Structures are given as structure tokens and as C-alpha cells.
Amino acid sequence: MSPEIPFVQGRIEPDGGSFDAWREQSLLDSLEQGGLQWPSSCRSGTCRTCIGKLVSGQVRYEMDWPGLSAEELAEAYVLPCVARPVTDVVLQDPWAD
Numbered sequence: 006m007s008p009e010i011p012f013v014q015g016r017i018e019p020d021g022g023s024f025d026a027w028r029e030q031s032l033l034d035s036l037e038q039g040g041l042q043w044p045s046s047c048r049s050g051t052c053r054t055c056i057g058k059l060v061s062g063q064v065r066y067e068m069d070w071p072g073l074s075a076e077e078l079a080e081a082y083v084l085p086c087v088a089r090p091v092t093d094v095v096l097q098d099p100w101a102d
């Protein structure tokens with residue numbers, strides 16, 4: 006078995022660009038390192054400024070309960086400042102209509 010690749014592919018839909026999504030850092034950090042803009046404030050999973058929708062893929066959280074309701078989690082909302090990718094991820098453009 007080959008060693009695990011340290012990053013997966015991230016993309017913003019509909020046309021917001023692509024980025025390397027590093028497994029051991031937040032999606033927000035990876036977005037910014039990829040030169041992409043994303044709303045943020047606290048960067049610790051509480052203010053919800055960065056909330057976004059995961060179109061596809063899976064994320065995980067280091068914290069027990071990020072600032073999302075059970076309904077939001079079920080509807081694939083994520084907090085990129087504390088979410089780390091498990092698979093390739095596609096996020097909905099937070100500024101799209």
C-alpha cells in the first residue's frame with residue numbers, strides 16, 4: 006500500500022477555483038494558501054462567519070462539537086476554519102447567488 010497523500014483536492018463551485026486541501030490543517034488555511042478568499046473571523050469554530058455548504062466530500066473535526074446544529078450537520082454545512090478534509094471536497098461558493 007502506498008503512503009497516504011498528505012493533501013486532497015478542493016474546489017469551489019460553481020467557478021471559484023481549486024486548491025490543495027491538506028489533511029492536517031483546516032480547509033480555511035488551505036483555501037487561503039491556495040490564494041482563494043473565504044469569509045472568516047474567529048478561526049476557532051464558534052462565530053460561524055465561515056459557514057459554508059459541502060457539495061461533495063467528507064470532513065472531520067478535531068473539536069467535539071463545532072458551532073453547527075444537528076440539522077446543519079445533516080444538511081452538509083461545514084465550518085472551514087475547523088474542518089479538515091477526509092476526501093476530495095467541493096464547497097459551494099459563499100458569495101454565489
Ligand code: FES
Pocket residue numbers: 044045046047048049050051052053054055056072084085086087
Ligand atoms: S471563522 Fe468563526 S466559525 Fe469559522
